[in-house]
Amino acid sequence: MADTDTLAATYPCLADKVVIVTGAAQGMGAMHARRFVQQGSRVVIADIQDAPGQALAGDLTACGPGEAMFCHLDVASAADWQDLVAGVTARWGRIDVLVNNAAVMAIAGIEDETEAGWDRIMSINPKGSWLGIRAVIPEMRRLGGGSIINIGSIAGFVGSEGHVGYQTSKGAVRMLTKNAAMHYAPENIRVNLVAPGIVDTGFAVEAGDHSDDEYIKLTPLGRLARPEEISAAVLFLASSQSSFITGLDMPVDGGFLAQ
Amino acid sequence: MTRLTSKTAIITGAAQGIGAAIARAFAAEGAALVLTDLQDSAGEALAADLSATGARVLFLHHDVACAADWETIIARTQEAFGGIDILVNNAGIGALEGLETETEDGWQRIVAVNQTGTWLGMRAAIPALRTRGGGAIVNLCSIMGLTGDDGHFAYNATKGAIRTMTRNAAVSYVGDGIRANTVCPGMILTEMAGEEDDETTMDFLNLTPMRRHGRPEEVAMGVVFLASDEASFITGTDLVIDGGYLAR
Ligand SMILES: NC(=O)c1ccc[n+]([C@@H]2O[C@H](COP(=O)([O-])OP(=O)(O)OC[C@H]3O[C@@H](n4cnc5c(N)ncnc54)[C@H](O)[C@@H]3O)[C@@H](O)[C@H]2O)c1
Numbered sequence: 001m002a003d004t005d006t007l008a009a010t011y012p013c014l015a016d017k018v019v020i021v022t023g024a025a026q027g028m029g030a031m032h033a034r035r036f037v038q039q040g041s042r043v044v045i046a047d048i049q050d051a052p053g054q055a056l057a058g059d060l061t062a063c064g065p066g067e068a069m070f071c072h073l074d075v076a077s078a079a080d081w082q083d084l085v086a087g088v089t090a091r092w093g094r095i096d097v098l099v100n101n102a103a104v105m106a107i108a109g110i111e112d113e114t115e116a117g118w119d120r121i122m123s124i125n126p127k128g129s130w131l132g133i134r135a136v137i138p139e140m141r142r143l144g145g146g147s148i149i150n151i152g153s154i155a156g157f158v159g160s161e162g163h164v165g166y167q168t169s170k171g172a173v174r175m176l177t178k179n180a181a182m183h184y185a186p187e188n189i190r191v192n193l194v195a196p197g198i199v200d201t202g203f204a205v206e207a208g209d210h211s212d213d214e215y216i217k218l219t220p221l222g223r224l225a226r227p228e229e230i231s232a233a234v235l236f237l238a239s240s241q242s243s244f245i246t247g248l249d250m251p252v253d254g255g256f257l258a259q
Numbered sequence: 260m261t262r263l264t265s266k267t268a269i270i271t272g273a274a275q276g277i278g279a280a281i282a283r284a285f286a287a288e289g290a291a292l293v294l295t296d297l298q299d300s301a302g303e304a305l306a307a308d309l310s311a312t313g314a315r316v317l318f319l320h321h322d323v324a325c326a327a328d329w330e331t332i333i334a335r336t337q338e339a340f341g342g343i344d345i346l347v348n349n350a351g352i353g354a355l356e357g358l359e360t361e362t363e364d365g366w367q368r369i370v371a372v373n374q375t376g377t378w379l380g381m382r383a384a385i386p387a388l389r390t391r392g393g394g395a396i397v398n399l400c401s402i403m404g405l406t407g408d409d410g411h412f413a414y415n416a417t418k419g420a421i422r423t424m425t426r427n428a429a430v431s432y433v434g435d436g437i438r439a440n441t442v443c444p445g446m447i448l449t450e451m452a453g454e455e456d457d458e459t460t461m462d463f464l465n466l467t468p469m470r471r472h473g474r475p476e477e478v479a480m481g482v483v484f485l486a487s488d489e490a491s492f493i494t495g496t497d498l499v500i501d502g503g504y505l506a507r
């Protein structure tokens with residue numbers, strides 16, 4: 001079993017790489033940022049939550065060996081993306097990896113969902129990921145390659161009750177991944193999807209969904225994922241060890257989709 | 260590189276190609292290794308090579324289609340290294356014939372090696388993995404286990420079977436702490452795949468968005484990832500390493 005405090009894998013290729021993680025102020029995104037800094041990467045923590053994002057950037061930089069900075073970003077805003085890319089390239093001169101992690105969740109079903117609710121989730125989950133890819137491509141092209149990791153969900157693969165907006169949005173992120181993978185493969189920009197099962201971040205439970213116990217029953221492995229288990233897949237896909245992998249769906253789901 | 264330190268792995272079909280690359284990558288990550296193959300001299304040479312770099316490694320003659328051979332492999336591995344943590348079912352053979360031209364003998368042979376061999380390996384290793392409190396199985400499948408090929412009928416069939424057998428094992432043994440996943444390579448430059456510029460490989464290349472063949476080492480790194488504790492929440496899935504072939 002992976003130890004929470006030690007680093008299982010070392011990826012020397014990630015040292016000094018510039019990595020943008022959206023929605024990194026808390027939850028899984030914060031763990032991805034931590035793991036990248038532990039590899040020596042320079043990490044942009046991009047989120048709408050300024051105070052926790054700034055605090056995390058300070059904390060990670062103090063721990064090293066990489067460093068982190070916080071940038072305010074609403075992923076649904078093209079203007080914010082422009083500012084972010086300009087700020088990052090001004091400070092660090094390159095962008096190697098983008099992790100589209102920010103997302104919102106809603107439990108409403110087809111008849112309960114509102115137009116405002118639907119539009120909000122679509123503007124953040126798939127549109128935010130599209131805007132992010134569009135914004136970083138020129139820098140990755142200039143560098144002769146890059147790696148983009150979109151965070152999907154098992155909810156983008158199989159149906160459940162309710163969650164119509166969330167499921168549709170995560171299905172869209174999955175297909176966005178394949179489209180971008182196809183489009184940019186000749187330029188050595190790889191685009192892959194990590195699809196978590198239920199992770200111990202409170203994301204699903206806080207949205208008013210099932211309890212942890214109910215989720216554990218649905219997961220063959222009999223427990224929730226730890227955020228660092230999702231990070232391990234993200235780091236592998238960001239690294240040169242996955243150099244022939246693009247357009248992949250990588251479920252990290254304790255067997256959820258296998259049954 | 261210590262991702263597999265204190266783990267013991269069996270890798271079948273390790274004398275050449277992808278299997279040999281997996282053996283090298285596992286040795287670099289600190290695993291103790293049992294390499295098996297029908298080809299003794301190439302297998303022994305690789306084992307000697309890896310031993311010289313300080314790896315703990317043993318080569319054993321093995322026909323994966325033979326249940327008795329598997330008994331011996333498991334027993335010898337336990338004797339040498341005290342247990343088994345990882346099984347990589349990599350040995351496999353190709354088939355050129357299409358649905359109408361395939362012969363019963365040809366079919367039997369490829370099913371025996373690719374499909375039955377993978378089952379026999381899991382059946383033989385699972386008790387040992389269970390005794391250890393868990394472990395990882397990685398089965399070499401192919402993009403041709405996930406989609407249709409033109410011709411290569413029996414190969415296509417056995418690789419599809421490997422995919423569902425792996426899911427069955429994942430679901431059946433999750434309670435024993437055993438994870439089971441496939442790695443599905445696209446066109447990788449080995450002897451099985453043929454020469455770089457022959458017609459089939461060129462056709463493939465044109466269908467591969469990254470516009471190049473994969474290298475055996477690129478497949479090996481995926482196997483390392485799935486076999487290691489980094490993949491502790493990953494079971495019953497397919498790690499496709501294909502330069503985007505299936506994303507089309
Ligand atoms: N937790 C789970 O069980 C689970 C399961 C499957 C997939 N996921 C996915 O994993 C990712 C992370 O989930 P989490 O559990 O860490 O969630 P979380 O709610 O803990 O964190 C999400 C972060 O995204 C930020 N964010 C929200 N809207 C934003 C916007 N418009 N612009 C920028 N940042 C924004 C939030 O401020 C927050 O910091 C999400 O994509 C989620 O869909 C989570």
Ligand SMILES: NC(=O)c1ccc[n+]([C@@H]2O[C@H](COP(=O)([O-])OP(=O)(O)OC[C@H]3O[C@@H](n4cnc5c(N)ncnc54)[C@H](O)[C@@H]3O)[C@@H](O)[C@H]2O)c1
Pocket residue numbers: 271272273274275276277278295296297298321322323324348349350351352372376399400401402443444445446447448449450451452
């Ligand atoms: N090369 C590719 O493009 C490619 C693509 C997808 C999947 N694969 C799969 O990857 C695996 C390895 O392929 P490769 O390209 O390295 O092939 P390869 O032919 O170079 O090597 C296969 C090895 O397996 C051994 N072997 C064959 N039958 C055996 C038996 N009955 N018992 C024990 N060993 C046996 C052979 O002696 C050989 O050393 C196979 O399962 C193959 O189907 C390969």
